[in-house]
Structures are given as C-alpha cells and as structure tokens.
Amino acid sequence: MRSGRYLPENATPRNLPLRCGHTIHPSRRGAGAAPDRPRAAEHEVSMESVTYVHLAGIGNSGPGHWQYRWHAADPRTVWVEHDSWDDPERDAWVADLDAALRRTPGPKLVVAHSLGCNTLVEWAADHADPDVVGALLVAAPDPHGPAFPAGATGYHRPRPAPLPFRTLVVASADDPYATLDHARATAAALGAELVEAGRLGHINAASGLGDWPDGRRLLGRLLPSAG
Numbered sequence: 001m002r003s004g005r006y007l008p009e010n011a012t013p014r015n016l017p018l019r020c021g022h023t024i025h026p027s028r029r030g031a032g033a034a035p036d037r038p039r040a041a042e043h044e045v046s047m048e049s050v051t052y053v054h055l056a057g058i059g060n061s062g063p064g065h066w067q068y069r070w071h072a073a074d075p076r077t078v079w080v081e082h083d084s085w086d087d088p089e090r091d092a093w094v095a096d097l098d099a100a101l102r103r104t105p106g107p108k109l110v111v112a113h114s115l116g117c118n119t120l121v122e123w124a125a126d127h128a129d130p131d132v133v134g135a136l137l138v139a140a141p142d143p144h145g146p147a148f149p150a151g152a153t154g155y156h157r158p159r160p161a162p163l164p165f166r167t168l169v170v171a172s173a174d175d176p177y178a179t180l181d182h183a184r185a186t187a188a189a190l191g192a193e194l195v196e197a198g199r200l201g202h203i204n205a206a207s208g209l210g211d212w213p214d215g216r217r218l219l220g221r222l223l224p225s226a227g
Contacts (some may be wrong), residue, residue, distance in 0.1 A: 049106060049107055050076065050106075050107050050108065050109050050133065050223065051076050051077065051078060051104050051106060051107070051108050051109075052070070052071075052074065052076060052077040052078070052108075052109050052110075052111050052219075053077070053078045053080065053097075053100060053101065053104060053108050053109070053110045053111065054067055054070070054071050054077055054078065054079050054080065054111050054112075054116075055080045055097060055110055055111065055112040055113070055116030055117075055119060055120060056079075056080070056085075056112075056113055056114070056116050057113050057114025057115035057116050057117075057139075057141075058085065058086065058088055058114065058115045058149055058151070058152055059085055059086060060085045061113060061204070061205075062205060064205035065113075065204055065205040066203075066204075066205075066209050066210065066211060066212035066215060067111065067113050067138075069210070069211050070111065070211070070212075070216070073211075078100055078103075078104050080096055080097050080100045080116075081096065081100075082096050086151060087151040087152070087153075088115060088119075088151070088152045088153070089153050089154055090119070090122055090152075090153065090154025090155050091154060093115075093119045093122075094119060094122050094123045094126075094127075097119055097120065097123050098123060098127050101129050101131075101132065102129075105131075106131060107131050107132075107133045108129070108131050108132050108133065109132070109133055109134045109135065109136070109219070109222055109223070110132060110134070110135040110136070111135075111136050111138075111219065112135060112136065112137050112138065112140075113138045113139060113203070113204070114138075114139050114140070114141055114177070114202065114204070115141060115149075115152060115155070117137040117138065117139070117140035117141075117169075118140060118141065118143065118155050118158065120135055120137065121158065121159070121160050121163075121190065122154075122155070122158070122159065124161070124163055124164075125159040125161065128164070132165050133165055133166065133222070133223065133224055134165050134166040134167065134168075134222030134223065134224075135163065135165060135166070135167045135168075135222070136167075136168050136170065136215070136218060136219055136222060137167060137168065137169045137170065137186075137190075137192070138170045138203050138215070139170065139171065139172060139175055139177065139178070139202050139203040139204070140169065140171075140178060140183065140186055141175075141177035141178050142177065142178040142179070142182040143155045143156050143158055144156065145177060145178060145179075145182070147176050147177050148177065160186060160189035160190055161189065161190070162189075162190060162191035163190050163191060163192065166222050166224070167190055167191070167192035167193070167222075168192060168193050168194075168195055168218055168221065168222060169183060169186055169187040169190065169192045169193070169194050169195070170194075170195045170197050170203065170215070170218065171183030171184075171194065171195070171196055171197065172197050172198065172199065172200040172201060172202065172203050172207075173196065173197075173198060173199045173200075174199045174200075174201060175200075175201060175202050175203070176201070176202060177202060180196060183196075195218060197214075
C-alpha cells in the first residue's frame, strides 16, 4: 500500500536495520499446513536472465518507495498496472497479474508489496506459470485485520496454499496492517521462509529505507542458482 494514502509520507520513518537472522525455514511449518505442491523446475537461472515483475499494493508505490526505485533502476522489470489503484477488486487485479505474466517471456521473479502479496496468492490458487522462479512477498496485510482497507474487495476469503516456487515472506514487527503471528501463519501456509525484519512499519516509503539494500540481498537468495 502506498504510504501516501494509508500511512502519510511524512510519518515518522523507522530506519532500523533488517535483521535477516530471524527466519523460519519451510520445514518448520505449523501442524496442519497444507502439503507441498510440486515446485517449478529449478534450472540454472542467472540474475541477468530474470525479469522482475513488480506487484504493488493499494494506492500504488510512489517515487519514495523502495519498490518504485528498484523498478526505475532496472530495465529488466515489469510493473503490473491496474485500472483502479484505490479500490482494488481481487478478480480484476488477479487478471492484470496473469496478463502481465503471460506477456513476459522467460524466467520471472515476482516482487510484491502489501496487497500485491495477497494478489499473487490468489493468482496462484487458479493459475500457473512454470517460468515463475520465485517471489518476494513484503508486508502482506491481514484481510481480517482491523486496518485492512474497506475499499479492497474479494480478499476476505484468502486461499493460501504452498506455492510452487521459492518464496520469502518479509514482515515487520510494527506493521499496522498485520501482526507477526499473521505473517508466520501466512509463511507456513505458503511453504515459504519468513524473514522478520524488525520494526519497519509497513516497509514502505515512510519506513525511510531508500533503495533497501537488505531487501535486494533477499531478492538474490530467491534465484535457484543461489542454492
């Protein structure tokens, strides 16, 4: 979610470092989690061959947001556009993502923020693309949380299941849109690794992260060739 709408750009920044050591490995999913789906073929993929598909949240990600900055600095990226950024409808956003993935040949890695994370999970429930090699899901909101935007429709019955590609879920200890318990449950349901990033708010422009170099390092871990 762009901080300009729900978290003002002049909100107090939280410039604390990312603590990548706090992780939960997929093997530590909670009891009762859905069984793994087969993962996409993990052939050798280099950073240079991957297209990064950016999937922003409600309100879009503006120039002060790390996601916008990553996209602007790299010609190998695609930005998923929507007709309505402020009143997202799940089926329309899922269709926009699917169309963007279909138009993009070769290996792809999805970089999602906020409601974009939920959109990717909803896409994966009904669609597949063997060329998607990984996903970085940052600050996924809780659709049943008290701060979830009323203008977002269709997200209140989430369908999380193990994703068929490498996935990192990055969560903040003081995100107003989701608790760490929700992030842990989400990572477990998706068969993903959880990175608890400290107190970074909604991990957006108001967090004062600049280009968020720690996030870039996490992105590199998602490539199959990274092991």
